[in-house]
Amino acid sequence: MATQNPSATTDRPEISDLPDRTEAALMEVMSVLDDIGLARGAPDLYLVVSSSGATYLVDTLEETCECPDDEHREVTCKHRRRVAFVTGERPIPGWVKRRKLDDGFGEHVDSEVRFSATDGGVAQARFDDGELTDPEDDPFAVHSDDEDRTKRAKREDMDISFLEKPGRYEVHSASGSVYEADVLAESCSCPDIAERCKHLRRVDIEIRDGLVPRPDGRLPDAN
Structure with a gap:
């Protein structure tokens, strides 16, 4: 008889219920840079600097990263996941609060972070005092057609x-x-x-x- 997963009965799962690499991509200290070094002028390349100072090149077109985890295992490493989150390619689960994320999340990338909305859609948004601000009510919400x-x-x-x-x-x-x-x-x-x-x-x-x-x-x- 299968054991029921306790998190399946809650509406707002804890961060710890996320896959390890996704949790690391959201919470670990990393800087994603889109216009420096090898990434300068290359829209598909990003440099990811870890808390240890190690730097890895992520290629979103080829779906590769220079880190050992990505090169030697058939997985999507935390660096590629981080790039997907900060560029808005992959929406962050809507229940994840700003205070749970790395303080410098998306700071150096000219993109909009997206959150999964409760109705199944996706909203572009900014962080305000640790909470997701409703784009409809927020004068500082970024829209895709903004210059x-x-x-x-x-x-x-x-x-x-x-x-x-x-x-x-x-x-x-x-x-x-x-x-x-x-x-x-x-x-x-x-x-x-x-x-x-x-x-x-x-x-x-x-x-x-x-x-x-x-x-x-x-x-x-x-x-």
Whole structure:
């Protein structure tokens, strides 16, 4: 008589119920790099740096990894699984919380992490305070048709503060740089020569969502 798996009776299984390599791919400290060394300019190649400092090249087209586990066993190693998760190729189980994942999960890859939705679908999303934010309610949710600068405007850490009217804002970037963005003149002091840089786009998002004062200096709920 077969023994019943206890996890089969629960709606939200524990991380420990995942296959070992999948659990390692989600929780172990690794950095996935998509634009450095051999991976630079090669959309199918990724460098995965483990916590020990070992570096492996993952080829998503050939479905290979340089690690011994992948080369000598008929398995999908944790490095290939990690790349699939951080690039959105493979959705993370929807019940997996942000606090369970490696702190640097997907930090160096320009892709959207996806979560399996409870209705069987898949949602692109960002992490917010350890919880999955509903893309429909989130002004910073990344959509597949967003331009690259819009994606960066939504993803990157920026602090926006009203500077002076009409329509001038100060943008503190994650790198520590500070820029002035003028939403009326559609200009920014950053080096980006594009018509609308990521800083202007971020300011627009925060104005529309009522996170900063309007260009006239009035608070979002002011008449």
